Amino acid sequence: MSALFALLMIIILLLISIIGTEVLGLNYVFGVIIPYAAIALFLVGFVYRIIRWANSAVPFKITTTCGQQKSHPWIKHSSLEAPHSTWGVIGRMALEVLFFRSLFRNTKADLKEGPRLVYGPSKWLWAAGLVFHWSFLIILLRHFRFFAEPAPFFVSGLQSLDGFFQIGLPIFYITSVAIVAALAFLFVRRLNDPKLRYISLGSDYFALFLILSIAISGILMRHTGLRADIVDVKQLAMGLVSFHPNVPESIGVMFFIHLFFVSVLFGYFPFSKLMHMGGIFMSPTRNMANNNREKRHVNPWDYPVKTHTYEEWEDEFRDVMKAAGMPLEKEK
Amino acid sequence: MAEKMITPEELAGGIDYKPKKKTWLDPTVEFKKGTWNYAAPPQNLEYLDLPNPRKWSPIDEDWKLPDNWKEIILEGLRVRIKRFRSLQLFMDICVRCGACADKCHFFIGSGDPKNMPVLRAELLRSVYRKDFTTAGKIMGKMVGARELTVDVLKEWFYYFYQCTECRRCSVFCPYGIDTAEITMIARELMNLVGINIEWICTPAANCFRTGNHLGIQPHGFADSIEFAVDELEELTGIKVDAPINKKGAEILFVAPSADYFASPHYYTLLGYLALFHEIGLDYTWSAYASEGGNFGLFHSHEMMKRLNAKIYAEAKRLGVKWILGGECGHMWRVIHQYMDTLNGPADFLEEPVSPITGTKFENAKNTKMVHIMEFTSDLIRNNKLKLDKSRNDHWHPTFHDSCNPSRGMGLIEEPRYVIRACCNQFTEMPENTIKEQTFCCGSGAGLGTDENMEMRFRGGLPRANATKFVHDCDGVNILLCICAIDKATLPPLLEYWVPGVEVGGIHEMLGNALIMKGEKERTTDLRGEPLAGVESEEEKTEEEVSEDA
Structure with a gap:
């Protein structure tokens, strides 16, 4: 149901872009106005969310320790799993952001006869997640060849690496295949595992479908008869970044579909769970050092509370304490 | 237990990890015997100045909530979103990847899908979406947004008191989302309208009043320690000294109160007493701060602070140099991650140094409280103990x-x-x-x-x-x-x-x-x-x- 809803949304988006450009001829709207609006929404929305998060206080240092603390010099300290210093935290965050350290720990619990609980390794989610995110990043970086003349230095290296196997012409990029495969896996995983199906919302499927649509439309554009003229694309892209936009006539519907999906992704991003991209860096259980007893953390909204003081306590129990011969502050 | 308890075979045989319903959005909960906790009695709420003290039971139809309960909770949530970045962030960034799903012991042992950490959080998140996000306001159920109703509140009560704040899910979460944070704050919200359980509020009231969670008065505490000293003498032939409220001792020792009245904790107490005697430690117990455990942690950040305040206050009054803490779990969560922030800085204490080995406990130099495992392992490492x-x-x-x-x-x-x-x-x-x-x-x-x-x-x-x-x-x-x-x-x-x-x-x-x-x-x-x-x-x-x- 949620998946169907998400699929319906994608079909509507597809139809909007086709009708908008092919029927209504709103090429300027879809080639210039919507992309600009989407980027603006992305930037403003992203910054707004980060500021909103940053404005929320961090009253306590609540690191989740996943290894040995730093205590005695003769006990090996786990500097990346229970970091004690800022460098340790940076290392921990790098492992988390670049290699999905925590997801790598994943296990699968099974209840066998007996009862006997067994925990097997479960690395598929980690692998698919890693492949998807890295592919997406490389693809994004590859696109910089459209936005700068000459293309930035890193693009050609990435392209030749990514096209290492030199299959087909134009050459098939490894990431093109990888991102589709990873997204397909993530989708099937959601449908296939009853637990996952149960927790998945329409918005979870929507994000998957949207990025899949971008990938597929991009691949179609590069490798099929629906090809967009690369010179036209570069002309539009350069126009957009130099704020002198113009839309070449012959750019083709597949390009508009692709661009529209990308625009929707950018516009949708700050209002969705995709903000985990920024959020991971601010997660208090991961980005703070486990040096609580060594360095004091201050709660910015701390306020005095009602306590039961020693004096009040002794007043209440003086008689019984006296009878028991316990030391007192005041005899009466 | 007069009633027949489910057998281990029945229990294990009935666990099925496949959710039975199609959607979790329906909040209806069946309060099955053996799976929920009694409500807090009104006198203990009154003693602690907590809102809406009354007699009620979770199985009652009417929970006797204040008329404006919904406003109170939503306002409470609004305040806490500003106060806790953890909450704000954990509401926003979960992608429902499901890595946490089978990491929760309650899910593994019950198969109840709402015990998957992701869904436990969604119970609160759905209300957050409805009232605090644009998408939730417009799209409703499609993005998992739900209206806060009495049924949702009852569902919260059921599932946020089926989380032990153990943080295992947080180890596996790619963003470190910590259900303990969410549960703690959800419980705070429920406390605002007087929904809480006896086994948190009663011990909290007892700790507040007498110093320990069973409400044992100071002379009773002294008796327990005295009894243990006698028992140890019978076992070893050695009469140890166990001073209480002794001013000027070098170290204040704080243990969970169960150590001196419950079994098998009691044997650990005998172990402490033997150890402190053998190394000639100049220490004291305190009858005022006779509870290291902090039931406030399970109630609210404010209650945690109110109860924890006793430890530093007592260390100051007695004039000790530093504090040693016994074997306790959540007590140490509070001491390690909260105490200094809540009730510090403890600038009236000294940086902890073992009087036996001279080891400086660098990792505790600001909070000035050392875990007994750190202390004892150091003694052993330095060959200060003879062990058979x-x-x-x-x-x-x-x-x-x-x-x-x-x-x-x-x-x-x-x-x-x-x-x-x-x-x-x-x-x-x-x-x-x-x-x-x-x-x-x-x-x-x-x-x-x-x-x-x-x-x-x-x-x-x-x-x-x-x-x-x-x-x-x-x-x-x-x-x-x-x-x-x-x-x-x-x-x-x-x-x-x-x-x-x-x-x-x-x-x-x-x-x-x-x-x-x-x-x-x-x-x-x-x-x-x-x-x-x-x-x-x-x-x-x-x-x-x-x-x-």
């Missing part, structure tokens, strides 16, 4: 990492070091069930009540099952732990799932092994049970002794 491991040969221990010391401190190797120094035998449970991946006892965070027994057996299944594995394969016969809640709740759990395994503390093992100057020949351990190799004649007399005790 063979006195523990009748025990084959394994070690249960308590949630909070492992995931909230990183205290992992110190206890193992002490165990290995005190015992010839030691076997670890499977690696997915120990250290940072340890499983909760299933009864933490205020859920260790008799009325909640079935849920405790369910939540404790993963721990018990791992224990069963080493019991069957290696002959493990005692589960050691450094947490008072563990010591209270693991015995019935193990009796249910894996009979034949006892529960004990590490300082109990230490007390057994510790050779004290001038002690009489020991024929029994601190429990009064005969040591391995002791002849049967003596065994008989020792049994009599233990019965007398």
